[in-house]
Amino acid sequence: GPLADEILQKRQKYLGPSLFHYYKKPLNIVEGKMQYLYDETGRRYLDAIAGIVTVSCGHCHPDVLNAITEQSKLLQHATTVYLHHAIADFAEALASKMPGNLKVVYFVNSGSEANELAMLMARVYTGNLGMIGLRNAYHGGTSGTIGLTGLGTWKYPIPQGNIHHVVNPDPYRGTFGSSPGGYAKDVQDHINYGTSGKVAGFIAETIQGAGGVVELAPGYLEMVYDIVRRAGGVCIADEVQTGFGRTGSHYWGFETQDVIPDIVTMAKGIGNGLPLGAVVTTPEIASVLAQKIQFNTFGGNPVCSAGGLAVLRVLDKEKRQAHCADVGSHILARLRSLKEERYENIGDVRGRGLMIGMDLTKDFKNKTPGTELAAEVFERLRDVGVLVGKGGLHGNVIRIKPPMCITKEDADFLVDAIDHVLATAKNR
Ligand code: PMP
Numbered sequence: 563g564p565l566a567d568e569i570l571q572k573r574q575k576y577l578g579p580s581l582f583h584y585y586k587k588p589l590n591i592v593e594g595k596m597q598y599l600y601d602e603t604g605r606r607y608l609d610a611i612a613g614i615v616t617v618s619c620g621h622c623h624p625d626v627l628n629a630i631t632e633q634s635k636l637l638q639h640a641t642t643v644y645l646h647h648a649i650a651d652f653a654e655a656l657a658s659k660m661p662g663n664l665k666v667v668y669f670v671n672s673g674s675e676a677n678e679l680a681m682l683m684a685r686v687y688t689g690n691l692g693m694i695g696l697r698n699a700y701h702g703g704t705s706g707t708i709g710l711t712g713l714g715t716w717k718y719p720i721p722q723g724n725i726h727h728v729v730n731p732d733p734y735r736g737t738f739g740s741s742p743g744g745y746a747k748d749v750q751d752h753i754n755y756g757t758s759g760k761v762a763g764f765i766a767e768t769i770q771g772a773g774g775v776v777e778l779a780p781g782y783l784e785m786v787y788d789i790v791r792r793a794g795g796v797c798i799a800d801e802v803q804t805g806f807g808r809t810g811s812h813y814w815g816f817e818t819q820d821v822i823p824d825i826v827t828m829a830k831g832i833g834n835g836l837p838l839g840a841v842v843t844t845p846e847i848a849s850v851l852a853q854k855i856q857f858n859t860f861g862g863n864p865v866c867s868a869g870g871l872a873v874l875r876v877l878d879k880e881k882r883q884a885h886c887a888d889v890g891s892h893i894l895a896r897l898r899s900l901k902e903e904r905y906e907n908i909g910d911v912r913g914r915g916l917m918i919g920m921d922l923t924k925d926f927k928n929k930t931p932g933t934e935l936a937a938e939v940f941e942r943l944r945d946v947g948v949l950v951g952k953g954g955l956h957g958n959v960i961r962i963k964p965p966m967c968i969t970k971e972d973a974d975f976l977v978d979a980i981d982h983v984l985a986t987a988k989n990r
Pocket of ligand 1: 801
């Protein structure tokens, strides 16, 4: 196949300059098998970021591959104006994974589309406009969701009207520490003073992903859901990264906070790499869209539905949620002992299951973000055959979110590599 330089030249010439790539010398990936990726020289890498938390079952998992291949031979597209069994079967299987009255499914093609639809539903259902989201959040890049995204990295003149960003309940770096009260009060203050007293909805990732794997202060969602509902709003859980058992302890991230949302959005891991997203809500909320046009040409197309159904089955059959808990706690424990025993630069190790963040600092007492150190660790891990992600407002959080089939041996290889790279890092 073509070499990295050739691809890069074409990319620079024909693709937009907003596309960024990982690594100073970009990596050319030609093949993926379960938890491993291969470059054009045949070199193998342990994939610990899964195409940004998307490859859930594993690259080219045989069951998913078989499902989409068989469906592709029969019918690739028709739209929902005709009946097709795949979308119905997939919706039934997905609804069976949801608690409470969350039983009505809409299929879309991405996380942004899912959040866009959730926001529309919240506004139509409540008749209010105000949306509350968290600072440091990522909810998408479309015209509506780009306003919800509170990551502070957007440089666009976006319409910010009716969107309020409240202080994110970050136990490590947050203004109010690890107890939820102060953060919840900020939500109440925004409702009291920033809106008419009524809101359409509240949206949060149940662990902030791109923002640097920030777990919400315990008890936060319970308090805030109550405040939001009293102000007439609905509560939306963005499960785009946290869903499908990745947290290990629970199938959905919101369950870690003991709440049941009114609307749940999902994408990424739902399709193991297929362009697929979904919104699940209650019959009552869904009913307000009944007489309105709500159409999505590709949403729930036969190939993606067949693939998505196979993903759900694989995750169950291979007991991936329990596996995430098992391998994830092993990685967390080992990283925590590196923090305690060897490296003051590791300010925080956090996350659940296979959704892990290592917050690097220059000065751990003041928690000064170790942006240069993180960049160095990120690059050098690639050199030793491990691909991780990087995130957080200051780019100082190493993100470990591998395919859910990573083994304990892989996990040890990963942590040993981190240990080695930190031991020899220039920017410590
Ligand atoms: N929500 C979350 C939590 C995400 O991480 C992302 C993507 N990084 C999105 C929504 C948007 O998804 P997409 O890129 O598929 O539009």
